[in-house]
Amino acid sequence: MINTNTSIERVASFSSCLRGMILCLALISVSGCGGHPKGVLTPVAETSADASRVEMLITTTRDRSEVPGEMFTGERARTPAFADITVSIPPIRKVGEVAWPKKLPPNPATDFATLKADELTMTEAKDWLNASVRKSPDQSVLVFIHGFNNRFEDSVYRFAQIVHDSGVKSAPVLVTWPSRGSLLAYGYDRESTNYTRNALESLFQYLAADEEVKDVSILAHSMGNWLTLEALRQMAIRNGRLPAKFKNVMLAAPDVDVDVFRSQIEDMGNQHPRFTLFVSQDDKALAFSRRVWGDIPRLGSIDPEQAPYKQELADHDITVIDLTKVRAGDSMHHGKFAESPQVVQLIGARISEGQTLTDSKMGLGDHLIAGTTGVAAAAGSAAGLILTAPVAVVDQASRENYAHHLSGLAGRSGAEQEIAVKNCTSKQRLESKSTCGAR
Numbered sequence: 001m002i003n004t005n006t007s008i009e010r011v012a013s014f015s016s017c018l019r020g021m022i023l024c025l026a027l028i029s030v031s032g033c034g035g036h037p038k039g040v041l042t043p044v045a046e047t048s049a050d051a052s053r054v055e056m057l058i059t060t061t062r063d064r065s066e067v068p069g070e071m072f073t074g075e076r077a078r079t080p081a082f083a084d085i086t087v088s089i090p091p092i093r094k095v096g097e098v099a100w101p102k103k104l105p106p107n108p109a110t111d112f113a114t115l116k117a118d119e120l121t122m123t124e125a126k127d128w129l130n131a132s133v134r135k136s137p138d139q140s141v142l143v144f145i146h147g148f149n150n151r152f153e154d155s156v157y158r159f160a161q162i163v164h165d166s167g168v169k170s171a172p173v174l175v176t177w178p179s180r181g182s183l184l185a186y187g188y189d190r191e192s193t194n195y196t197r198n199a200l201e202s203l204f205q206y207l208a209a210d211e212e213v214k215d216v217s218i219l220a221h222s223m224g225n226w227l228t229l230e231a232l233r234q235m236a237i238r239n240g241r242l243p244a245k246f247k248n249v250m251l252a253a254p255d256v257d258v259d260v261f262r263s264q265i266e267d268m269g270n271q272h273p274r275f276t277l278f279v280s281q282d283d284k285a286l287a288f289s290r291r292v293w294g295d296i297p298r299l300g301s302i303d304p305e306q307a308p309y310k311q312e313l314a315d316h317d318i319t320v321i322d323l324t325k326v327r328a329g330d331s332m333h334h335g336k337f338a339e340s341p342q343v344v345q346l347i348g349a350r351i352s353e354g355q356t357l358t359d360s361k362m363g364l365g366d367h368l369i370a371g372t373t374g375v376a377a378a379a380g381s382a383a384g385l386i387l388t389a390p391v392a393v394v395d396q397a398s399r400e401n402y403a404h405h406l407s408g409l410a411g412r413s414g415a416e417q418e419i420a421v422k423n424c425t426s427k428q429r430l431e432s433k434s435t436c437g438a439r
Contacts, residue, residue: 036100039069040153041085041117048108050091053115054160056172057128058083059203061196062152063178069104071117072152074180076192080199082125086116087160095165098157112157126206132171133212140215141207142170145200147222148189148255151181162219170217175200177227193227200231201238208235208243217248218273225254225299229264236268249273253280253300258309261299265316275316279304280323 060081062072071083088108093099101111120128133139144162146155155176163172177196179189207213220228228249236242254261254277265272279300302309304320313320 036102037104039067039104040101040106040112041071041114041156042069042104043115043117044105044108044113046105046108046113047088047115048090051108051113052089052091052164053086054089054163054172055084055086055116055132056156056159056163056174057120057125057132058085058156058174058176059125059199060152060176061178061192061199062176065152069114070152071119072176074151074178074185076178076195080202082120082122084116084118084120084124084128085114085156087157088113088115089160089164096161098161100157112160114156129171129173130210130212133210136171137169138215139212140170140217141173141213142168143173143175143203143207143216143218145175145177145218145220145224145228146179147220147224147253148179148186149181149183150176150179152176154181168217170215173203175203175224177224189223190226193223194230196227197230197234200227201234204231204235204246205239208239208245214245216243216246217250218246219250219252220254221252222300223255225251225256229254229256229261232272233264233267236272241269241271242273244271246273248276250276250278251299252278254298256299258299258302262312272316275318277304277313277318277320278323279320 060072060083061077062081063075063077064081065071065073072081089112090099090108090110092110099110099112101107101113106113129141133141142163144159146158150158155174159172159174175196178192179185204216207216218228228251232242232246232249256264265275277299279302304310304313304322
């Protein structure tokens with residue numbers, strides 16, 4: 001027999017201890033090991049003669065930040081904003097790697113460094129795009145839509161790496177949507193892609209109508225694929241078809257329900273871009289997502305040689321590149337397409353012929369949530385915090401990733417937390433599957 005009162009007392013005691021640890025986080029210096037400095041988007045005057053430069057146009061639905069060098073937060077803005085950013089790439093660096101500075105200001109000889117970061121009006125953004133397209137040998141545009149768990153600076157530096165390492169000559173446009181950069185914010189991030197869908201379609205409609213733009217390639221990663229496919233589907237329904245100039249759509253590790261993908265492709269009609277699908281069956285991030293979404297396979301982790309996928313992919317003329325055996329730099333195996341030199345150069349070749357991109361540093365708390373069977377439903381809940389908070393005391397990456405959630409839990413009184421715990425069943429507590437206590 002399980003002594004329910006004893007179980008409740010133990011959990012309540014742990015809850016009280018947990019609350020104390022969370023409050024102690026405020027006393028811990030953020031200068032510990034791991035992660036990278038904040039404020040990397042503050043422009044530096046120093047340059048390196050041997051460094052390369054990547055200039056990009058940013059369009060975002062993120063809210064503006066008051067923190068110097070951050071520019072935009074993970075929260076949602078009422079209207080899109082635009083920016084012109086130039087990133088310096090050091091001359092000696094492993095292809096596929098973002099050389100984050102270890103301290104500020106960065107050293108352009110060894111680190112990625114921001115040379116320019118200016119906000120633009122919509123008119124100025126259009127002028128920037130037209131000027132960049134005219135410089136492109138084939139008057140092409142490359143649009144990149146990042147994935148889940150990306151801060152603004154993550155998406156900027158990763159896109160700069162992709163543009164540089166792939167060797168593309170297209171006008172680079174980064175679409176960055178509101179992501180809080182936390183594994184526990186999975187639901188918020190997913191809704192943020194829906195929030196951004198109309199803004200992305202508006203960009204696609206503008207590129208379709210701009211006569212100077214002759215060719216559009218799209219590269220999407222992870223949850224950014226959902227946003228991309230929905231915007232393309234919406235555009236196809238509105239216009240009756242997709243424009244012929246939209247030639248290449250590259251879907252890297254798409255966090256998309258395979259059944260939903262079938263209907264999205266069908267809704268786009270017979271005239272759709274050439275799709276290239278990058279899959280990896282050892283993708284741990286997509287395994288986590290699969291559990292969250294009721295054990296429905298995610299498009300980015302299917303076995304393309306198995307039925308019914310093999311025939312369906314062939315029917316829609318979708319090229320598949322299986323990266324399962326490719327060695328990944330990130331332990332989640334979720335950013336292979338940007339981190340593998342061969343793959344990122346293949347992307348450049350495909351664009352010419354026609355990036356964990358979860359770059360927020362994974363902490364011990366992230367791995368506990370993603371790797372523990374049965375706790376996927378705890379994403380965004382008190383149960384998830386119980387897993388992550390203790391390690392956040394000693395792990396800087398977890399402190400940074402979960403600051404938003406931990407501060408919220410720390411604000412609840414001990415009585416509130418005890419009531420939340422008592423509302424759970426004994427079975428839920430023992431199995432650590434409960435979302436009880438979440439608000």
